[in-house]
Amino acid sequence: MEEIEVSKITQINEKNLNKITEWMYEWWGKDEIHTCEQVKEFIKYSLQGSRLPQTYGAFINNEIVGMYQFSYEDLFVRPDIYPWLANVYVD
Secondary structure: OOOEEEEEEOOOOHHHHHHHHHHHHHHHHOOOOOOHHHHHHHHHHOOOOOOOOEEEEEEEOOEEEEEEEEEOOOOOOOOOOOOEEEEEEEO
């Protein structure tokens, strides 16, 4: 039986970074008219240890199979509510 590990991501290999980028680009990047490279830069920016946004990943055998983020905002009309649980994705 394979174990799932969930942990904060502060460093990531290129394969897993590309997978997260693909998920986010397909999920919201295209609709919001962002390039794949812009989404990748957003993901890189979110790989923080002590400030928001932060990205967490679910891994099986060091391969990412899911993710979620904590961010300052996700609903622009309610900036008083934070942090947000956002971008929850399971492959």
